[in-house]
Amino acid sequence: MAGRESLPLRRLKLFQPLNRLTDDQLILLASRAERRTHSPGQKVVERGVRDGMDYFLVAGTVELKAGDGRTSKIEAGGEKALTAVARLQPRMYDVVAVASCDFLVVEQDILNQMLRDAPLIQADLDSMVDETSGGTDEHRLLMEFYAELRSNQVSLPSVPDVAWKVRRTADRENSTAEEVASAITADPSIAAKLVRACNSPLYRGFNDVRNVREAVIRLGTRTTRQLVTVFAMREVFSTKQPFLQKSIDALWKHSREVAALSWVLADRATRIDPDEALLAGLLHDIGAVPVLVHAEHYARLFADANLLDHALGELKSDVGAAILEAWSFPATFVEVARHAEDWQYECRQDLPQLVDVVQVAQLHAMIAAQQNADLPQFEDVPAYRRLGGLELNASRSLQMLTEARARVDEVHRLLAIH
Known part of the structure; x- marks a missing residue:
């Protein structure tokens, strides 16, 4: 069903990127948008279709279904509903109403012009x-x-094939070590990295493992899945344009440092899986990659590095969240990409979350790199205070990371495995 009822401005401003528009623009947008309702079980959008519309979920719950059968739900008011639902075109998902849904539907061309x-x-x-x-x-x-x-006119990177296949296999019920190992050995480079990682001080047992199957058994499917994704990410942080590679390499170096510090913080100060924190730290700036690559078409504009830095700061969180959503990563990872440098962000859960660990790791990484001119004080950052409940204060955290430098260096070596 379709209607012309408009939303109040304060409600429109909750959506991204509508919050970038002026009040006058929002009034005009509301007058040209549609309100559509869908009953439970009704298909909202169809996978593979390019319809040129953005659907913002105002009320209700929808289910997204990918071509391989993966599903996820989005509820109005939740983190995933802040942006248009399944907004990449052509559509990557079928979107079906789970409960009665209300959408604000906007033509992308109109929104882009605004x-x-x-x-x-x-x-x-x-x-x-x-x-x-x-x-x-x-x-x-x-x-x-x-x-x-x-408006998604920029090509987002695809999750590397081996990471995709291993995650799908590992997430399947009753999957065996042999099946997971088989998916990994399809990429000999990743297979070799996994075996070497398993024999590193971080994961070493009494005896060295000799093959991928033994590595999967020792590590377990969850750690295996995380490490394979970590190793596969290096190909995402790359470009065929030599003049961009320096910026991409600097981004990879920073991401590696944050990943290593996240691993140690999670291991020493929380109950969060260190390997999950490692991957979250590595991916926190993933949105910067397509921004940098797209900047190639605006070489004259971004000849000033400061201007490019500003553009990255404004865009990478939204783009990063879009990438991880498209890759079907858990909401906790999307939260990291969206809020990694939102120093006043405070998540709703009682216990420390991935976003807290990555934020604190970022603070330490930026201070170490002498990028602390505009950083807040540790005690003013909610994420730091949340970890502070575990007896982590400014002097203690610095001491802890100094003591754990050998572990940080070991994680660096893990990420540098060729």
């Missing part, structure tokens, strides 16, 4: 454009760049 016309996201970014280039052409290009990223 984003191009919207004010710049930060006043200092606006000033920087004026100071560095001083023209309306640069302003237009910057808004075009933002709009393309936000």
